Amino acid sequence: MKNYKFLSSLLSAVMAIGILGGCASSGQPETTSPQNPTDKKSEAAESAGEVNIYTARHYEVDEVLYDKFTEKTGIKVNVVKGKAEELIERMKREGEKTPADLFITVDGGVLNNAKQNDLLQPVESDVLNQQVPEQFRDVDNHWIGLSTRARVIAYAKDRIKPEQLSTYEDLASDQWKGKVLVRSSSSLYNQSLVASLIELNGEQQTQEWAQGIVNNMAREPEGGDRDQAKAIVAGLGDVAIMNTYYYGLMLNSKDPEEVKVAEQVALFFPNQETTGTHLNISGAGLSKYSKNKENAIKLIEYLTAPEAQAITASENFEFPVNPEAEKPEVIKSWGEFKAQDLDFAKLGDHNKTATEIMNKVGWK
Amino acid sequence: MYAKTILRNIKRNTNGWLVLSLIGAAVVLLPILSIFISVFQPPNENWQHIKQFLLMDYVLQSIWLVSFTGVFSVFIGVTLAWLVTAYQFPLKNFFRWALVLPLAIPPYIAAYTYSNMLSYTGIVQKTIREQFGITPNPHWFDVMSMEGAIFIFTMFLYPYVFMITKAFLEHQSASYIENARLLGRGSFTIFFRIVLPLSRPAIIGSLMLVIFEVLSDYGVTSYYGVQTISTAIFSTWFGMYDVESAVRLAAWLMCGVIGLFLLERILRRNRRFNASTSKARPLVPQRLYGVKAVLALLFCLVVLSLSFIIPILQLIVWATWSYQDVLTSDFVQLTLNTLSVALIATVLIMTCSLIVANVCRIQSNSFANLLSRLITAGYSLPGAIIAIGVLNLFIGSDHLLDRLYEQMGWGETPFMLSMTIVMIIVGYVVRFMATGYNAVEAGFDKMGTTYMNASRLLGYGITRTFIKVDLPLLKGALLSGAILTFVEIIKELPLALLLRPFNFETLATKTYQYASDERIFEASIPSLFIIAVSILSVLVFHRLGEK
Numbered sequence: 058m059k060n061y062k063f064l065s066s067l068l069s070a071v072m073a074i075g076i077l078g079g080c081a082s083s084g085q086p087e088t089t090s091p092q093n094p095t096d097k098k099s100e101a102a103e104s105a106g107e108v109n110i111y112t113a114r115h116y117e118v119d120e121v122l123y124d125k126f127t128e129k130t131g132i133k134v135n136v137v138k139g140k141a142e143e144l145i146e147r148m149k150r151e152g153e154k155t156p157a158d159l160f161i162t163v164d165g166g167v168l169n170n171a172k173q174n175d176l177l178q179p180v181e182s183d184v185l186n187q188q189v190p191e192q193f194r195d196v197d198n199h200w201i202g203l204s205t206r207a208r209v210i211a212y213a214k215d216r217i218k219p220e221q222l223s224t225y226e227d228l229a230s231d232q233w234k235g236k237v238l239v240r241s242s243s244s245l246y247n248q249s250l251v252a253s254l255i256e257l258n259g260e261q262q263t264q265e266w267a268q269g270i271v272n273n274m275a276r277e278p279e280g281g282d283r284d285q286a287k288a289i290v291a292g293l294g295d296v297a298i299m300n301t302y303y304y305g306l307m308l309n310s311k312d313p314e315e316v317k318v319a320e321q322v323a324l325f326f327p328n329q330e331t332t333g334t335h336l337n338i339s340g341a342g343l344s345k346y347s348k349n350k351e352n353a354i355k356l357i358e359y360l361t362a363p364e365a366q367a368i369t370a371s372e373n374f375e376f377p378v379n380p381e382a383e384k385p386e387v388i389k390s391w392g393e394f395k396a397q398d399l400d401f402a403k404l405g406d407h408n409k410t411a412t413e414i415m416n417k418v419g420w421k
Numbered sequence: 422m423y424a425k426t427i428l429r430n431i432k433r434n435t436n437g438w439l440v441l442s443l444i445g446a447a448v449v450l451l452p453i454l455s456i457f458i459s460v461f462q463p464p465n466e467n468w469q470h471i472k473q474f475l476l477m478d479y480v481l482q483s484i485w486l487v488s489f490t491g492v493f494s495v496f497i498g499v500t501l502a503w504l505v506t507a508y509q510f511p512l513k514n515f516f517r518w519a520l521v522l523p524l525a526i527p528p529y530i531a532a533y534t535y536s537n538m539l540s541y542t543g544i545v546q547k548t549i550r551e552q553f554g555i556t557p558n559p560h561w562f563d564v565m566s567m568e569g570a571i572f573i574f575t576m577f578l579y580p581y582v583f584m585i586t587k588a589f590l591e592h593q594s595a596s597y598i599e600n601a602r603l604l605g606r607g608s609f610t611i612f613f614r615i616v617l618p619l620s621r622p623a624i625i626g627s628l629m630l631v632i633f634e635v636l637s638d639y640g641v642t643s644y645y646g647v648q649t650i651s652t653a654i655f656s657t658w659f660g661m662y663d664v665e666s667a668v669r670l671a672a673w674l675m676c677g678v679i680g681l682f683l684l685e686r687i688l689r690r691n692r693r694f695n696a697s698t699s700k701a702r703p704l705v706p707q708r709l710y711g712v713k714a715v716l717a718l719l720f721c722l723v724v725l726s727l728s729f730i731i732p733i734l735q736l737i738v739w740a741t742w743s744y745q746d747v748l749t750s751d752f753v754q755l756t757l758n759t760l761s762v763a764l765i766a767t768v769l770i771m772t773c774s775l776i777v778a779n780v781c782r783i784q785s786n787s788f789a790n791l792l793s794r795l796i797t798a799g800y801s802l803p804g805a806i807i808a809i810g811v812l813n814l815f816i817g818s819d820h821l822l823d824r825l826y827e828q829m830g831w832g833e834t835p836f837m838l839s840m841t842i843v844m845i846i847v848g849y850v851v852r853f854m855a856t857g858y859n860a861v862e863a864g865f866d867k868m869g870t871t872y873m874n875a876s877r878l879l880g881y882g883i884t885r886t887f888i889k890v891d892l893p894l895l896k897g898a899l900l901s902g903a904i905l906t907f908v909e910i911i912k913e914l915p916l917a918l919l920l921r922p923f924n925f926e927t928l929a930t931k932t933y934q935y936a937s938d939e940r941i942f943e944a945s946i947p948s949l950f951i952i953a954v955s956i957l958s959v960l961v962f963h964r965l966g967e968k
Binding site: 277408421 | 467540541543547566648659661662746805840918919923930933935938939943
């Protein structure tokens with residue numbers, strides 16, 4: 058009895074080793090299937106050009122632009138969409154075998170993270186240098202900005218006068234107790250805002266600020282940016298931290314109720330007298346191991362040309378990086394504003410500290 | 422003798438499908454083991470921060486969320502299953518299958534739908550404002566909270582419990598219940614003294630699916646601001662850029678879950694639940710009259726409305742607002758993509774489940790037990806973490822392949838395995854092994870080993886017994902496992918996001934594309950497609966099952 062129990066478990070162990078051993082070779086039989094390699098080869102040889110993108114930017118308008126680009130140049134655009142951090146992880150693990158030519162994402166910090174992970178290389182293009190102002194490009198041109206957005210304060214038109222508002226820092230003061238609405242700390246938008254404040258005001262002061270915001274919260278953070286605007290109109294709070302383009306999207310929403318909400322709140326661009334409004338950027342980085350470098354650069358050039366820039370702005374209400382581009386009415390109505398004068402890379406440098414600070418002060 | 426059987430068995434099958442299946446099991450196990458191993462690696466400095474500020478709170482909240490969701494979904498699922506099997510009341514035959522439908526709705530879509538419906542601009546508050554002229558306190562409708570998350574998970578996951586328990590009650594419990602009825606026991610006594618204890622394996626098996634699903638969820642919890650271990654995993658990864666600690670956290674989560682179910686196994690060990698199937702026949706339902714019938718009808722109707730009818734109607738309304746912009750011929754391709762990967766993965770999962778479960782049954786010792794827990798552990802892990810494990814496997818095999826080509830002097834490898842559809846399918850297999858495996862295992866459990874032993878005594882080999890005796894008996898379990906798996910895969914998102922090849926979109930990734938940008942109205946179209954495809958497949962399977 059005892060004996061064969063022992064034996065059978067021994068056998069199972071052997072089998073397990075067999076399983077583990079089997080896997081080592083499992084890659085090979087599957088991969089040597091004959092039709093696949095030839096397929097790929099002929100494909101690569103045939104099409105004069107293609108460009109492979111890993112993108113974390115999911116605008117509908119992006120696809121329209123890729124199609125137009127293909128139409129214009131004959132270069133095929135292949136896309137994998139995903140979350141930025143996950144795509145970075147994929148590129149890291151793929152190493153020099155990565156098929157990605159371009160990495161597109163929202164948030165300067167994440168772009169910088171890709172750069173620091175040694176996934177990108179400098180883009181050399183006079184067209185880009187001329188189309189995209191220097192502050193919207195990486196210092197080494199590892200990535201090029203495509204559009205920007207500001208994180209601003211939305212307020213209830215009927216209860217709050219814009220004179221009462223001044224800075225992000227002020228939102229932590231006692232006069233806003235129980236009135237501040239903001240989404241959770243897992244949002245990259247908040248992480249980058251806090252990161253920018255760390256750069257400007259230092260870690261200690263920023264932690265006090267974050268503590269103040271948590272104390273002033275009208276409710277535990279929940280939902281997205283649009284939900285904060287809705288909460289203002291519902292009377293849960295008076296001011297909300299949100300991105301500019303969500304306001305534009307709400308004003309043009311298909312739901313008449315959302316349009317009503319947007320009409321009852323207004324945007325305030327904070328820190329105009331001091332450090333400037335927090336700006337973030339979406340951009341494209343050139344993969345270090347890009348196999349279609351020229352095509353990739355052509356695509357960035359296309360995306361930052363006035364035509365494509367105007368299309369993105371009109372669909373998504375982000376600010377174009379190319380000053381030549383036509384802007385939609387909503388954006389024009391906000392006028393010019395002073396933005397934080399920061400290297401976007403700093404957002405990435407302080408991201409970890411920002412997350413830690415928010416964890417510490419209990420920003421859910 | 423026992424050992425000899427196994428030996429003979431291995432000898433007989435080493436060149437056959439068993440080896441292939443072992444390779445299959447390895448493909449499932451490797452990514453999971455590569456995650457598991459991180460438990461033994463030394464922690465980095467972030468681990469301290471996580472332990473200090475996140476872990477305690479997040480673990481407690483996870484336990485809270487899992488316990489309540491578990492209790493409620495068992496309550497709703499078992500009660501409904503009992504109602505539709507033991508009683509006859511109006512619309513009962515409709516509810517028998519309709520109550521499974523909420524499974525077709527991915528919880529993250531349900532979460533978006535409910536929060537929007539109940540938000541300030543949503544239909545509920547708007548109607549109250551405009552029809553009754555009062556502005557209600559918005560706190561009353563605050564679904565984005567722990568309670569809201571429990572509600573969403575309960576309403577959209579109870580069908581697991583319902584479906585599996587119902588199948589069990591319909592086929593297994595007749596003799597016990599009818600005896601009890603004959604002996605004059607009332608409904609309540611029968612329910613608590615007989616039905617509940619008897620269906621324990623079915624309930625536990627389905628509860629396990631619910632718990633796994635809740636623990637691995639990131640969509641609902643992050644949107645509703647509920648802090649679970651899953652949230653902690655992602656705030657470590659995305660907030661601190663620390664994949665190692667994130668994977669480590671996931672590994673601990675997995676250990677906890679496996680431990681929980683091994684414990685359950687041990688507690689259950691000295692009780693036998695194998696009913697001899699020869700006596701199995703359907704339970705004859707009792708007819709309910711008057712108030713009782715109305716109550717039964719109402720209960721079913723309320724659950725079905727909350728978990729299916731209301732959200733679907735809302736999604737359809739939103740779809741009418743946005744279809745001009747969103748609905749294109751691409752959706753044919755999207756649907757085909759979704760269906761084909763789901764189908765391939767489901768077939769692989771069911772095959773693999775059958776074989777591994779059979780091996781584990783034949784030698785039911787603690788190793789087999791652990792093996793079966795391990796290969797199903799993927800279900801408790803967030804999809805993105807599994808994706809990391811799968812990426813490791815594939816990129817590793819690409820490198821191997823590279824070296825092979827180099828040594829053979831064939832030059833560069835012409836393609837990468839990690840850029841093919843194989844990767845996403847393997848991802849699904851690893852993640853959803855549990856839904857298929859648990860069903861098959863429950864089927865085997867139910868059958869016991871009597872038939873197999875008889876067949877073996879009469880001279881059939883394992884393979885032949887398996888095909889001639891076990892498979893036909895397992896048909897029902899296989900079908901229900903396949904439906905669950907298929908529908909799960911259609912709904913799945915995070916894996917698909919990270920593991921897909923170029924230009925490959927599924928319905929779920931399309932939904933994500935809109936939802937991630939808070940474009941819920943546009944997201945309603947692909948959501949409805951997912952739901953429609955799931956419902957159709959549920960119905961098709963249902964038909965097959967009836968035959």
